[in-house]
Amino acid sequence: xxxxxxxxxxxxxxxxxxxxxxxxxxxxxxxxxxxxxxxxxxxxxxxxxxxxxxxxxxxxxxxxxxxxxxxxxxxxxxxxxxxxxxxxxxxxxxxxxxxxxxxxxxxxxxxxx
Amino acid sequence: xxxxxxxxxxxxxxxxxxxxxxxxxxxxxxxxxxxxxxxxxxxxxxxxxxxxxxxxxxxxxxxxxxxxxxxxxxxxxxxxxxxxxxxxxxxxxxxxxxxxxxxxxxxxxxxxxxxxx
Numbered sequence: 205x206x207x208x209x210x211x212x213x214x215x216x217x218x219x220x221x222x223x224x225x226x227x228x229x230x231x232x233x234x235x236x237x238x239x240x241x242x243x244x245x246x247x248x249x250x251x252x253x254x255x256x257x258x259x260x261x262x263x264x265x266x267x268x269x270x271x272x273x274x275x276x277x278x279x280x281x282x283x284x285x286x287x288x289x290x291x292x293x294x295x296x297x298x299x300x301x302x303x304x305x306x307x308x309x310x311x312x313x314x315x316x317x
Numbered sequence: 318x319x320x321x322x323x324x325x326x327x328x329x330x331x332x333x334x335x336x337x338x339x340x341x342x343x344x345x346x347x348x349x350x351x352x353x354x355x356x357x358x359x360x361x362x363x364x365x366x367x368x369x370x371x372x373x374x375x376x377x378x379x380x381x382x383x384x385x386x387x388x389x390x391x392x393x394x395x396x397x398x399x400x401x402x403x404x405x406x407x408x409x410x411x412x413x414x415x416x417x418x419x420x421x422x423x424x425x426x427x428x429x430x431x432x433x434x
Contacts, residue, residue: 208360237420247407247424260419294360296422302414304349304368306422308361 205231208297208309216315222283225312229276229297235259236278237306238270241292250293253278254301282314290316319344319410323425330398331433338393338428340408346418348410350391352382355405355427364406367391378402403432 209228217223229236237260238250249262253272270280276297282289292313296306320343330336342348349368353361365376372384382393391408408425412418 235420237422239422246426247409247422249421249423252420254419260421262421296361296420298420301419302412302417303420304411304414305351305363305366306411306420307363308353310360313358 208295208307210293210295210309210312212312213310214313214315216317217285218317219285219287221285222281223285223314224279224281225293225295225314227278227280227295227297227309229278229295230307233297233299233307234276235298235301235303235306236272236276237296237298238278238280239294239296240264241294241311242288242290247294250280252301259301285316287316290314319348319412319423321408321410321423321425323408323428325428326426327429327431329431329433332400333397335396336394336398336402336430338406338408338430340391340393340425342389342391342408342410344389344410344412346416347413349413350382350384351409351411351422352376352380352391352393353407353409355407357404361407364393398430398432400432400434402430405429 235254237252252260272278292311294311295309352364367384409422
């Protein structure tokens with residue numbers, strides 16, 4: 205069974221631009237969660253989508269948004285990029301919301317210049 | 318709300334020596350507990366998990382952890398480490414399914430394990 209895939213793996217943007225990251229969960233998994241990893245703040249939960257609905261949201265500004273499609277694939281969008289948005293963005297999939305166990309993708313490394 | 322504390326930011330150890338990485342948590346509801354490992358420039362790989370049942374759980378690569386509810390701890394151990402175990406290790410918790418908390422992992426700040434010859 206294929207693991208969680210994320211595209212692109214690396215991305216360079218400039219301040220003020222917007223970016224869209226994509227995540228394909230493990231086949232059969234219906235919950236997708238997103239996390240931001242930075243050296244200063246560590247690993248922080250962004251949001252969770254289950255059955256195309258946002259199930260949980262972390263403490264991030266409204267510039268961070270996401271969605272989930274009927275095939276469980278998910279995208280996250282960051283608008284008006286700031287230097288502090290430079291991070292590794294990790295996607296994790298799970299069978300359902302509350303399943304506990306989550307499987308992570310390799311991440312997308314975003315650099316904002 | 319949940320919080321996770323990993324007391325040691327770095328742990329140096331010689332190859333073939335035993336190691337213990339400490340993790341304590343705080344939560345107002347019951348939680349599942351996990352240890353993840355991250356190698357440079359990679360995502361997180363699940364080492365082991367405690368969902369229910371026996372408090373001693375065994376994971377991949379010879380790691381094990383013991384859940385202690387009274388001390389709210391979930392320390393990770395390996396009896397004999399290898400150079401390839403050099404990586405960052407994260408302890409994490411998420412609310413039980415019946416709490417309605419969904420799949421929100423709260424992570425500790427990580428412990429860098431450095432195995433030396």
